[in-house]
Amino acid sequence: MKTVTAVQTFLANRRAINRRAETLRWYESKLKRFAAAFPELPTEPEPIEEFLAAVVPPQKDESRHGFYRALKALYRFICRRNRLPNPIALIDPPSRRKKVRPTLSSHEMMLLLASAQNLRDRAILSLFIDTGARLGEVASLRKQNISDDCIRVDGKTGQREIPISEETRRLLLMLAANTADSDYVFHGRRGPLTRWGIYRIVKNHMRRAGIAAPKLGPHRLRHAFAKHYIKNGGDTRSLQKIMGHASISTTEIYVELAREDIIAKHHQFTPLRSAYAAAQQSFFDKSLVLKEAEEILAGKGGINNDNDYELGKQ
Secondary structure, X not given: OEHHHHHHHHHHHHHHOOOXXXXXXXXXXXXXXXXXXXXXXXXXXXXXXXXXXXXXXXXXXXXXXXXXXHHHHHHHHHHHHHOOOOHHHHOOOOOOOOOOOOOOXXXXXXXXXXXXXXXXXXXXXXXXXXXXXXXXXXXXXXXHHEXXXXXXXXXXXXXXXXXXXXXXXXHHHHHHHOOOOOOEOOEEOOEEOOHHHXXXXXXXXXXXXXXXXXXXXXXXXXXXXHHHHHHOOXXXXXXXXXXXXXXXXXXXXHOOOOHHHHHHHHHHHOHHHHHHHHHHHHHOOHXXXXXXXXXXXXXXXXXXXXXXXXXXXX
């Protein structure tokens, strides 16, 4: 089978089962490179492994895993549809190193909000910080989807309601009142803001607020929301509903112990603290102090010993 034909058939199936446009573009970008490398669809695992090894540099393990996931979906569909053995079932998934997800501190979020000098940008930033919403969900927000205490969005897993604070609601309603000729909440000079337009606004404000790379953009605000939600006493189940995760395991990735919590626990339980306590106890042991004083007076130790002093200078 021609690889191009297999990819086109697979994408047609994904469209038929109503996969999102962003998902289709992601599949196509990955599988196009595979089709360019192999005119005929490989039926053995070795060529697929060679492709995965060469497609990206070794340090880009997340990107390599993305190619693996795309190929896994392709082969699962093609082999099931044509009743063929699945070679990718014989391939182990590429490993991914655990990475620290960049977030924002409370101070950085304050600086970010302060950097917004107009109502629209402040509303965008407040909405991301207040809800952890996805970029596409914010870009597609319409006036009729703003209620008293939540907004309704259409996300990766379907429609859901996200609670919002009164401060965010007030900003959204003020902004919506200024755009009477459109249902969309966020606008630029040429009409409703696109995903890319909102991304650029957030990134520019992050730079203006002095927030360091990497990951300058809305997804970093999503990570920050999850971190501070748990840190402030929220639970994973409610966070899962707010963020729209299909699986609680996805939510748990976001809510590992906050860095500040780890630091506080380290300060409380580090062995060095008990070692210092023991040292101080020895220092104030009177019998030990007297013994050391007698040794100094007898010329057995301390800086009064000329040889020791000269050695200490070297």
